[in-house]
Amino acid sequence: MQSDSIVFRGNLRQLLGNVESGEMIPKLQASHAPMCKFFTAYYVINGIRHVVPLVHGPTGCPLYMSDFVRTRECCEIRGVPLEPTACTSLDESNVIYGGEGKLLEAVKEAYAKYRPDLIVILSCCCSGIIGDDVENIAREAERTVGCRVLALRSEGFGGDFRSGYEDAFRLIMDLMEPPKTTMKGTVNILGARWGPTPTEFDWDLDEVERLLSEVGIRINAVIAGGCTVEQIKHAREVELNASWCYDWGQKLGDRMQERFGIPYSRTGQPYGLEATREWLLGIAGPLGLEKRALEVIERETRAVEADLAYLKGALEGKTAVIEISEFPGPIRALSLARMAEEFGARPVVVNVHPYTIKERMPSIQYILETGVNPEVILTRGLFHLGSFRSSKETEEELEAIVQGYDDVVFFGNSGRFPPCPVVNLTLMNPGFQPQYGFRGIRNIAALVRQALENKDLPRSRLFRGMLYGTRTK
Amino acid sequence: MEHGRSRRKTPEPEKCRDPYLRCAFHGAAQTALGVAGSALLAHSPQGCEYLVNNAFAWQACDYMEVITLCTKLCVDEIVHGGEELLERTILEAKDLPISALFVLSACGPEIVGDDIVAVCETLQPELKFRLIPIECAGFRGSQYDGIDIALDAMLKHLVNRSGEKIPNSVCLIAPHANANPTWIADLDWVKGVLAQMGIRVVATLTHRTPLAELEHAASAEASLLLSHDAGQKAADHLSAAHGIEQVCGGIPLPIGMTNTERWLTALGERFDAQKTAESMVVEGERMAMATCRRKWPMARFFYRTPAAIVADATVGIPLVRFVTEDMEMTPDLVALYTSQRSVRDLLERELDDLDLAPTVVYGTDVYRTRQALAETKPKVVFGSTIERHASEGLGVSHVVEVVKMMRQFRMIDREYFGYTGILDLFECVQNEWTMAWRSREKRYEARW
Numbered sequence: 049m050q051s052d053s054i055v056f057r058g059n060l061r062q063l064l065g066n067v068e069s070g071e072m073i074p075k076l077q078a079s080h081a082p083m084c085k086f087f088t089a090y091y092v093i094n095g096i097r098h099v100v101p102l103v104h105g106p107t108g109c110p111l112y113m114s115d116f117v118r119t120r121e122c123c124e125i126r127g128v129p130l131e132p133t134a135c136t137s138l139d140e141s142n143v144i145y146g147g148e149g150k151l152l153e154a155v156k157e158a159y160a161k162y163r164p165d166l167i168v169i170l171s172c173c174c175s176g177i178i179g180d181d182v183e184n185i186a187r188e189a190e191r192t193v194g195c196r197v198l199a200l201r202s203e204g205f206g207g208d209f210r211s212g213y214e215d216a217f218r219l220i221m222d223l224m225e226p227p228k229t230t231m232k233g234t235v236n237i238l239g240a241r242w243g244p245t246p247t248e249f250d251w252d253l254d255e256v257e258r259l260l261s262e263v264g265i266r267i268n269a270v271i272a273g274g275c276t277v278e279q280i281k282h283a284r285e286v287e288l289n290a291s292w293c294y295d296w297g298q299k300l301g302d303r304m305q306e307r308f309g310i311p312y313s314r315t316g317q318p319y320g321l322e323a324t325r326e327w328l329l330g331i332a333g334p335l336g337l338e339k340r341a342l343e344v345i346e347r348e349t350r351a352v353e354a355d356l357a358y359l360k361g362a363l364e365g366k367t368a369v370i371e372i373s374e375f376p377g378p379i380r381a382l383s384l385a386r387m388a389e390e391f392g393a394r395p396v397v398v399n400v401h402p403y404t405i406k407e408r409m410p411s412i413q414y415i416l417e418t419g420v421n422p423e424v425i426l427t428r429g430l431f432h433l434g435s436f437r438s439s440k441e442t443e444e445e446l447e448a449i450v451q452g453y454d455d456v457v458f459f460g461n462s463g464r465f466p467p468c469p470v471v472n473l474t475l476m477n478p479g480f481q482p483q484y485g486f487r488g489i490r491n492i493a494a495l496v497r498q499a500l501e502n503k504d505l506p507r508s509r510l511f512r513g514m515l516y517g518t519r520t521k
Numbered sequence: 522m523e524h525g526r527s528r529r530k531t532p533e534p535e536k537c538r539d540p541y542l543r544c545a546f547h548g549a550a551q552t553a554l555g556v557a558g559s560a561l562l563a564h565s566p567q568g569c570e571y572l573v574n575n576a577f578a579w580q581a582c583d584y585m586e587v588i589t590l591c592t593k594l595c596v597d598e599i600v601h602g603g604e605e606l607l608e609r610t611i612l613e614a615k616d617l618p619i620s621a622l623f624v625l626s627a628c629g630p631e632i633v634g635d636d637i638v639a640v641c642e643t644l645q646p647e648l649k650f651r652l653i654p655i656e657c658a659g660f661r662g663s664q665y666d667g668i669d670i671a672l673d674a675m676l677k678h679l680v681n682r683s684g685e686k687i688p689n690s691v692c693l694i695a696p697h698a699n700a701n702p703t704w705i706a707d708l709d710w711v712k713g714v715l716a717q718m719g720i721r722v723v724a725t726l727t728h729r730t731p732l733a734e735l736e737h738a739a740s741a742e743a744s745l746l747l748s749h750d751a752g753q754k755a756a757d758h759l760s761a762a763h764g765i766e767q768v769c770g771g772i773p774l775p776i777g778m779t780n781t782e783r784w785l786t787a788l789g790e791r792f793d794a795q796k797t798a799e800s801m802v803v804e805g806e807r808m809a810m811a812t813c814r815r816k817w818p819m820a821r822f823f824y825r826t827p828a829a830i831v832a833d834a835t836v837g838i839p840l841v842r843f844v845t846e847d848m849e850m851t852p853d854l855v856a857l858y859t860s861q862r863s864v865r866d867l868l869e870r871e872l873d874d875l876d877l878a879p880t881v882v883y884g885t886d887v888y889r890t891r892q893a894l895a896e897t898k899p900k901v902v903f904g905s906t907i908e909r910h911a912s913e914g915l916g917v918s919h920v921v922e923v924v925k926m927m928r929q930f931r932m933i934d935r936e937y938f939g940y941t942g943i944l945d946l947f948e949c950v951q952n953e954w955t956m957a958w959r960s961r962e963k964r965y966e967a968r969w
Binding site for chain 1: 535536537538539540542543544545546547562566567568569570571572575585588590591592593594595596598599610613614617627628629632633658659660661662663887888906907910911913
């Protein structure tokens, strides 16, 4: 491919260094917008049952969450009942004169209407700039209603994607009561949120719950993946915390360890045999259940022996070009890189944006510590104006990259058309979920098989034209 | 049934709401995105870009043709002002192949006082495309207010003052303030009707509208508003500033037999096309009846079944007559998202004319809707995905999802307007009826 199309070629550690030193500016171009702090804070808070997230702002911010998260994702897909996405509907007059009085009344109304277990006031840009003291209102309101009232400063401009969920998890810790007992053999799973982003689905959560159950480990709460306030109150009574998505759970795990002394199992996402084994033993070991875990691992491994053998045979000596795009997301893509290496392939990760590196820096550093340091290529198209979906330029660059390798397999999603087998790892196809754990191995083996066996079948001109316009080469 | 206006209520102003409508920023974005060959720059934190993306989908934009940008304001810009960043972003976009760049300001920059109008005026000489600032912070009102704000900016910035009137011509206004998830088909139906009557569409405000069309909007003889929720201010402006009279004002949009006939007749009378209108009515009614005769709509089994309509005024008000007359159900609840005077007047006239006295909730939110459903106990609800979930446990048998695009359940745009629209609505009822009858258990297992 044209060398002027390559902006960066090196390994993940070097890319991280370039971002840290400021050599690669971790700012997305004008048209690429990840979620703001408010959104990710809301995602986490929404993962608690019978909570009223009370948005102190105009109607635009909560309605996105109402439509997308609560009604569509939660009610339509996950069987969660419809619960409110309340807001104070700040108007021009409130912006001028302040909205604290309205907020106090709104909390009382919210309690009277919905009888929730918890009310969380979320500030957004308006209330943040005009300086409404949401914490004080929460304290005052709590004296007059029958549930806890917390406040979270979540102004959209106030931080990045990461800061929203980290602050929300920190707030949740205020609900955790001093332990009255220790629940033997019980853990919390950290880092979930519900409704989820489309990069996160509960099949994977089901798989990790199944594996823990096989070992005899109980779960107190999946925080905050549909847990109750009562479960959160008892969260300090567990023996250990574990994350199911290291990126989102790590901060809460670290903080609970620092503040409450609860040990935290640091492991990555259980993609492939080694990572799954590590994940399970990382939890079972500290609980004294290593032997049982090894028995489960042995039994489960036997059940997927044929799939493991197939994956090794199919990927050995090949180059796995892995693209970080919408599905799977960047951390999953790096977990895939580790899995590809485990099965004998050489991973090459394409187009992980410096912004992503910056906002997920702790997770990236952890991944490097575990020895995962794949080759990374960033192309020019990644930095141009245009949305992720109109990435015609990056499609052409990807096709050129793939042509530079012999015996290459593409790991990404079927929205790409490189001239090689395409392993469709989208999370939008329920037929091949979960991707975590032993069931994940079976599904990924099936996806690799269909990619390799069908590599010569014609791709859809229709879908290609839909994504990149007609008459692309 | 209890009759009388006592059952028609407007909610007391509430402090805690779970509203249906988005903010003004969203509505303005929706309107700006209807201009073809343009781009939209959200001067906002990155989260507001999601509202733009949603508006993008609602306008059925093609990302190959319409580009969206965002300044992604952070704390620095809120503290020190974001005008410099706005300037830089506009200049970054200066080589885009577009005819116009709409610059929309969100809550944050408006509160801190960023002057997007001044920035646009300063940079305009350096750019090949038009810069149109739209001050539409979310706190300025609902999405319908945002539509009015954006239309106002467009009409004042872009429409040429001079130009002769084109005989038998109209300017179409704001069809996207319409919760029909395939509203584009309503617009197409209207254009088809106008073509049949020999009426020329000078400009559409806004859907895939070239900038040149907007510039010539003042040459229309009449305006035709396709929404009961937004766009009236634009019609009034066109009338006051350009002498463009509004037609078909004050009557429900053409959903159902009577509404369609009334609307077509009014249009025909204004443009001296009565005969065409009459033949469209005759042929349309014949087609709808013949189709029903062949297909047997299950809606006929709902005779006088208590029903609820939860919708925007654009779809909700015409549905009242359609549900009552054509489907023979009885509306016991009408809950509308909006509450402006024109909406109230129109609905009240319809209810009086039909001699109906349902519970009416203006400016409803999800909580109010749930309460009203619990009180009125309808068996059929015409609404959205929200009501499907909000009516759980209340004894509602069927929720016919006809409004609000929460999920894309149709690939082909199908109108609600006109005679095919009647059949499309029947189809929605048909599908819901079928799903409700589907057995959820098997009595025994098959052997194969």
